[in-house]
Amino acid sequence: MKKIRLILLFYRNFWFASSLISLACLALFWEYGYSIFSTLFWFKIATLFIIYRYIGSYKAKEFYYYQNLGISKQILWIATLGADLIVYLLLLVQVNRFR
Amino acid sequence: MNHILEFDSIRLSFNGRVILSDIYMQCETGKITGLLGRNGQGKSCLFNIVYGELTAEEKSIRFDKRSIPDAYTRPDLLLFLPQFDFFPKSLTVARVFDDFRVDFATLEKRFPEFASRHRFKLKELSGGQFRFIQTYIILKAKSQFAILDEPFTHLMPLQIEKIIEVIKEEKENKGLLITDHLYRPIVDLSDNLYLLRDGQTHRIKELIQVEDLGYAILSG
Numbered sequence: 481m482k483k484i485r486l487i488l489l490f491y492r493n494f495w496f497a498s499s500l501i502s503l504a505c506l507a508l509f510w511e512y513g514y515s516i517f518s519t520l521f522w523f524k525i526a527t528l529f530i531i532y533r534y535i536g537s538y539k540a541k542e543f544y545y546y547q548n549l550g551i552s553k554q555i556l557w558i559a560t561l562g563a564d565l566i567v568y569l570l571l572l573v574q575v576n577r578f579r
Numbered sequence: 580m581n582h583i584l585e586f587d588s589i590r591l592s593f594n595g596r597v598i599l600s601d602i603y604m605q606c607e608t609g610k611i612t613g614l615l616g617r618n619g620q621g622k623s624c625l626f627n628i629v630y631g632e633l634t635a636e637e638k639s640i641r642f643d644k645r646s647i648p649d650a651y652t653r654p655d656l657l658l659f660l661p662q663f664d665f666f667p668k669s670l671t672v673a674r675v676f677d678d679f680r681v682d683f684a685t686l687e688k689r690f691p692e693f694a695s696r697h698r699f700k701l702k703e704l705s706g707g708q709f710r711f712i713q714t715y716i717i718l719k720a721k722s723q724f725a726i727l728d729e730p731f732t733h734l735m736p737l738q739i740e741k742i743i744e745v746i747k748e749e750k751e752n753k754g755l756l757i758t759d760h761l762y763r764p765i766v767d768l769s770d771n772l773y774l775l776r777d778g779q780t781h782r783i784k785e786l787i788q789v790e791d792l793g794y795a796i797l798s799g
């Protein structure tokens with residue numbers, strides 16, 4: 481539970497930006513459908529990579545906080561970026577069902 | 580039971596310039612190990628290598644003779660206070676105490692300047708109070724060893740006295756490895772003292788060595 485709380489704390493650093501990007505992609509998917517799926521997928525991957533680089537540099541000092549509590553950078557990134565991408569893909573599937 | 584942290588065979592170089600080459604240090608629980616050294620000698624690099632945060636060309640880090648190269652994954656063995664502020668400033672004082680399972684009431688009782696500060700966000704504290712809380716938590720959190728890289732930075736003299744009290748107290752519970760440019764408290768506190776110069780650690784047995792190695796004049 482404590483680990484999840486800390487991972488959520490880390491995710492707070494970029495959830496808003498990432499959600500905005502996801503919403504924009506979902507809106508485009510609603511409009512154009514599967515024809516742009518590949519573009520939207522790679523666009524999302526690219527934005528996650530930019531977030532990874534930016535937060536990795538901007539919040540570099542704060543990683544010591546999580547490490548002192550037993551959570552490595554790898555766990556933070558895999559958990560947050562992984563969950564963000566999975567939710568994004570699940571939402572794309574849902575949008576496709578209702579369009 | 581006493582525990583031992585020792586490290587040696589550490590080699591680090593940047594662009595061909597050798598920073599660390601001949602290192603040996605040993606820390607024990609119940610003791611304070613001090614590290615002195617001029618700016619740029621590699622003290623922080625050494626601590627980051629021991630913590631596993633910085634990759635060295637070679638290294639051997641052992642806890643009770645067992646090699647643990649990535650100590651940052653084991654806060655039960657080693658905690659690390661870097662020389663800069665690292666707690667997320669958006670958190671409240673109560674939250675960080677809770678995360679590290681450290682009792683805020685004890686701090687409040689002992690240091691009244693923190694009374695009713697538990698709902699404050701860290702960014703609302705003064706620079707000295709912020710640094711004090713980070714150092715206090717790293718000292719008080721449960722672990723076998725703690726590295727303190729410049730714990731007195733940003734602290735005013737009264738706060739330094741208080742943190743020295745906590746350091747002396749926590750020495751009973753863990754092994755402490757400390758460096759700071761405020762070298763007199765380090766010299767006074769340390770049970771074992773080392774000096775890092777030209778990539779090598781020198782064990783200080785007589786204080787005159789500190790002068791001989793060109794670090795400081797202690798006899799004044």
